[in-house]
Amino acid sequence: MTSIASRSSSSGSTHHTASDTDDKGTEESIELPNDLIEFNWLPPEQDIDFQSFLDNMDLSMGHDDTLNSTEAFTGSISDLLADIPTDLEVISDFYLAEEGTGPEKDMSILRSDTNVTNQVAVGDTVPSPPVSINLDARSDMPEQAQALLRYYKTHIESAPTCIQSSRWKSPWKLLFLPCAFETFAELSLLGGTSHTRSAILCALLSHSAFQLHKSGSNSQSDYWHNLGVKHRDRAQKHLRSAVETEASDSEQTKYKELLMAFIAMAMISIYQGNRIARIFLLDAERLIRVRGLAEENPELIRVLHHVYTYLRVIAEGIYALDDGSNDSEQAEAFPQVPESGSFRISEDLLNMGLDPGVEKNSKVGYGDIHLQVQGRWKETLHSRIHGIPESLMTLLSQTISLANEKNRLETRARCDPKLAADLKHHIKTLEERIWTWSSSSEVSMILTGDVSFCTKGPNLVCHPRNQAMISAIHRALIIYFYRQVHDVSAMILQDVVRQALEHLESCISEMINSDDFALSLAWAAFICAREAISPDLQNRARHIISITDSRGVYFTSRPAMEVISSLWAKRQAVGGIDLGGSVQASDIPCSV
Structure with a gap:
């Protein structure tokens, strides 16, 4: 297979369009219903330019990922994505369309059509695997794009009414979904779009397919999982090409969309384990530090920066606690990312x-x-x-x-x-x-x-449910501090564990389905469950973790319940002896 870089360079153009094909070239789908104030936070302009940023953004961080806002990047653009594993390539190659221009896209008709799903419950819009009919097949359209977009739209709008009435619009609804719809329209009407937009679209389709896989509401779980992997791999390949061919564009729009692509890839990579998600978050950080730290940024870009911060902090809060039992299986695919990062x-x-x-x-x-x-x-x-x-x-x-x-x-x-x-x-x-x-x-x-x-x-x-979530996160932070910093016995913290579980029980069922709350809830649940010792607290923690796992939200290399159960079993094997907050499950002896 010809490399992406070689094909991109051979086109002789700084702008490319991209579109997707499946293995058969067609798609089957079905119609569906005081000192710090003076601290220099910005990198010196004379030390860092955007080209040096491109020369160091590798999407896999195979080398030291310690980031310094004042350190100039060095390297070669040919090494950008060299460590991305071949087993994460797309199932079928994608078509690089000729450079072209098109008229401004009028999305009013598409948005009007998609508004119909607002009136339909999530359970009524679960798509089915393709049958023999081929309603909207296009050689350049990702498989089941229409069905998965409809499901995703309904999914992000399915937050409880009481929460919706007291919150600002979700970034996934405010930024990501409109971009996906516009990309869908570009592919439908023009036959191609940018690699960055293709990456965003495929990432959201992958996320939607993974949610269908986890939902348990249909009997085709394996189909949706495989389709999610396929779209994820396509998204990753488009992102590689976007970095090589589009990222140097100085337009603010290009920066926003590239950052959206990194964030979307980080989100869906949760299903692969935290180390992979951090790859995209580390590159998102580099992009922000080089191009995004201007004062008075537009509000939509500030929204993306806040989403990045949220994802990065939660990811770092779990990373050191993952037992890494599946690392050997991924060792060749992904070089070890240093634990420190910039945290x-x-x-x-x-x-x-x-x-x-x-x-x-x-x-x-x-x-x-x-x-x-x-x-x-x-x-x-x-x-x-x-x-x-x-x-x-x-x-x-x-x-x-x-x-x-x-x-x-x-x-x-x-x-x-x-x-x-x-x-x-x-x-x-x-x-x-x-x-x-x-x-x-x-x-x-x-x-x-x-x-x-x-x-x-x-x-x-x-909102009362949100206040319960805040209280749960605060209690989980107390647990995390005393276990990871002071390394006190977990027995001393059982009352705090109980309080945290009580708060989680009052909000998790209602809020877990929102992408804006799921990760922080999953973090708090994991921290509390990890330190639960009594059978009663473990049973309550097991129920909560089962909810987060069923949603597919965990940063650990295995489902959180497997990691927690392993820790509990090994703790029991040594007679219930406290194992220390910094000890990973894989480091615990199975017998005395």
């Missing part, structure tokens, strides 16, 4: 960024994409998109970065009295901030701190 606190940042009362200026607010600094920022969107106050997300991010670097810092502190004192003070201060954090006070400050919350409608954080 490790540096010595010079100890005891900085820990004042929740400081007012963040726009430079810090826009540049702090990993939430390393506590404080108030009036432009934050976290509470409106994912229902989590930025202050809580910041505490979680700071705890994760501390836990990732704690062992190295403690080792160095043995020979450095100043570092030892700084580390001790940092841990103590962060602990106080976690304990004094209050959901009710934060919600009150959110609602009174910005008049736009009053003018743009009810805020999501006010």
Whole structure:
């Protein structure tokens, strides 16, 4: 098979269109119903340009992925995607259309048609595998595109009415779905579209197919899983080509769509395990740092930055706890990604960024994409998109970065009295901030701190179900801090585990089906279940984890229940001895 790079270069054009074919060239489908304020967050313009960014964005991070916003990238563009495994290539090759232009697309008819699904329940719109009839087959259209788009549209609009009435529109509905519809129209009317848009469309089709596979509402689970894999692989190949042929375009629209493609790929890669999802998140970070950290970004781009932050923080909060039992099966396909990423606190940042009362200026607010600094920022969107106050997300991010670097810092502190004192003070201060954090006070400050919350409608954080989710995440953070930072016995934390499970029980069934809440709920459930010891708490945790697994939401290399059950069994095998918060399940002896 001719490589993507060679075919792209042979076209002799800086703009390409792309379209999909299946193995037979046709598609079968069926019609369906104070110091930090001055910190330089932006990379120096003279040190980094976009071409150097392209020369280092490899989509697989086969080398050290420690990211420094002030470090210039080096490398060769020929090495961009060299580590992407061949077994993740698309099942059939895709067609590179000739360069061309087309008129502006009028989406009013398509949007009018798709609005019909608003009136239909999710269960009534589950598509069926293709039969002999071929209603909308086009050689350039992804398989079952129409059916999967309809299902996806219904899926993201199926959040409970009580939640919908008190929240801002989901980014997946605000940005991703319209882009998918426009891409579908371009393929239908013009026969091709950009690689970036094709990647977004195929990623959403893959996500939709995986949801059908997990739904259990039909008897064709294997078909939908295989189709999801097929669309995922196509999306990945289109993204490779987009990086090579389209990413250097300086237009803001191109930046937005490329970032959307990375985020969409990270989302569907959850079904492969956390290490793969992080590949796309790491490259998304590089893209943001090089092209996205301008102040006063348009709101839609800021929405994407918030979605990236949310995905990255949650992913990092699970990554170190995954037992990695399936890594040997993926070792050849994906080189090991260093555990640190950029989520490790540096010595010079100890005891900085820990004042929740400081007012963040726009430079810090826009540049702090990993939430390393506590404080108030009036432009934050976290509470409106994912229902989590930025202050809580910041505490979680700071705890994760501390836990990732704690062992190295403690080792160095043995020979450095100043570092030892700084580390001790940092841990103590962060602990106080976690304990004094209050959901009710934060919600009150959110609602009174910005008049736009009053003018743009009810805020999501006010909803009782969402407040239960916030409380569950806060309790899970307490558990995570004491296990990963202080390494206290899990027995001491059982009451906190119980509280977290109670909060999860009151909200998870209603909120798990939304892509905007599912990952944070799954993280809290995993942290609590991992430390449940008594049979009663384990039974309650098992029920909650079964809900997240059935939704297909886990960052671990195996379904979360398998990882948790293995940990419980090995803990029981050593007589219920506490295993330590930093011990992975695969490191635990099976017998005394």
